[in-house]
Amino acid sequence: MTAPPVEQVDAVSGIEDPVVHVANLTLRFGGVTSLADVSLAVARGEILAVIGPNGAGKTSLFNCLTGVYVGEKGTISFLPRPGVSVPLAGRKPHRITQLGIARTFQNIRLFNALTAIENVKIGVESRQATGPIGAMLRLPRTRREERASDARAAELLEFVGLRAQANRLASALSYGEQRRLEIARALATQPALLLLDEPAAGTNPAEKVDLERLIRRINVEMGLSVLLIEHDMRLVMSVAARVAVLNFGRLIAAGAPAEVQRNPAVIEAYLGAADDEGGSGAAPG
């Protein structure tokens, strides 16, 4: 359970207008250190990829950002607009979503008994105000919001290419379609920052190409910042402006994709030193 002695770097320097800023974040589960002193910032409008071997702490980082876990040390600040900084530590997940951070899950978590469009509508409706009384009486505002929700959800399904599947059950969609539906649901909450947890896992090559295009469009057309966890290096290298590398909960490299690829610490983390058995002492990811 000894982490390889590597130098800790940070992925903050040079970022002038961050959308999220993580400073010295540490997360422990009992004796297992999942994140150790991680500092990282996502620039507004950039696509940052976080890579690393299994159990390096990538998903833990996401869970801290979205309020599922609370870090033991360190701060996380979210800046929905330039100059407005909101500390995230200790906030409930739904509050963080309402502030403007949306996520997808590594193991897809859709509402399986609902149709595709209902899944997306739930996201849209997180920004609406209809309460139980209005819903029971079908007040004019309720009806207006329902129409708005239908329209917006249809638009988003169109955007991710699932318009034709709108009335199919989420569980009846193919794996790649479910991944895209999850992205549509996340987009529906109107985030400023989108966290994608291994969106390409389990998809076929054709779907990967679609996904690559989709992530670019989210970034360019919708103007969202994207934080991406991904194992597929081709995808990472092609969409990410910057790459941060985690290993045993530490940030071991950060920078442009090509640079990171040549970094000896990264190569060692992936290929392993002679006496290291891969991720045997890994913390939960």
Next chain:
Amino acid sequence: MSVYENPPADDGGPTGFSVRQVVGSLGESDWRRLGGCMFAALVFALMTGTSGNAQHLTAGVTGSLFKPRVVVFIVLGLALWALMTTWTRYRDDIRAGLEPFRKTKAEITGNQWVQLGVFAAVLLIAILVPPLLSVFWQQVLVSQIGIFVLLAIGLNVVVGFAGLLDLGYIAFYAIGAYTAAYWTGYPDSKPGHISPLPVHPPFHLNPFFVFPLAVVVCLIAGLLLGAPTLRLRGDYLAIVTLGFGEIVRIVINNSESVTNGPRGAFGIPHFSVNFGFLKYKWTLDLMPYWYLLLAMIVIVFILFRQLENSRVGRAWTAIREDEVAAAATGIPTLKYKLMAFAIGASTSGLAGVVFASQIGFVAPDNFVLINSLLVLVYVIFGGMGSLPGAVAGASFLIWLPNELRDYVAPQDRFIYFGALLVVMMIFRPQGVFPSRRRAREIGLAEAGAGGADAMGAPDGVMPR
């Protein structure tokens, strides 16, 4: 669809039907099923047979099983077995043959106008038929079916929509009933001013005006119970609510100076309206109460139907299916659970007021644990999350023991009730009229994908 391409010709044809052939074609599972059917037949023979007594301890068994009557049950068991075996063999063929009908059935039941028509027809029956019934059945209709349908519709919001297991639901019913008992009293003790409870309210209210008050009181009670406990999941919540239900009952039972204790509150007046132009007094006559209850049921039914198909209903479904994903999609899970709890509680309070006013007498005995469980059974039997299901479940399961009154000894009545539930849960766990969403969830859960409720802890999340 393949091997049994043309079964009726094979079996019924002149060439090849013999006992030997049939027996030879039976698989292991068929024999096991035969055993099951025989067992069920004997159990049923025991259930319907004579009871033992102190002199003849074994009379229950010998009188039920060692008499010629047992043959009838064995034949019935065999018939059931034959039916089941035929069904499992030709299931695929039959299903394939019925496929076009199945589709049209889905189209018909999914059609809004058909649904409206059925609703109107049921309503018409509920309006026209009760005056023709005997007084006994009118009494059942008013003081049991009407009240419990209202309770089931309310609990359906908590259990069916939001997926929260509430075993203390009857407590809110009690709170509603005692609220009525308190506020229909008088501030003084002048002759003719009867207060149902030893404590006097600041002013007297007609039971009608207690409705909004009971709704508010139960809403607050629901929030008070829910706020600290709804962080708990599934089984833990069930235990806490069970405790709450018992606490409420025992507090009522023991606070003699406030509630009259086990003697209960009596002399709660009937409803009356007096708007100048419109005067009406409810009396011991049952039908006016039935129409009042029916109106309340219809209104609550329609309101909850709207709720189900709204932002709120979808949020509840999301929470029920995957709380973590729901929170990540921006749904304040605790707030929505509280909302469900409070809405359910206030419906229960409404039922309590009607009950108190109609009977004129409430006592802690009306609010025992079994009543909470019965309401839950009605909801599950009818189909969790389905409003027509809650109505049908409560109506049928109250009708059954009352109908059996003429044929079965009182101590045996609930055996049939229990047997029905067991059979139902094995063969149709989704209930009589399952909600579409719920039926899908149960289907998915049986296929091993996710849970059918919000009862288990979501995976991948640390308790905090």
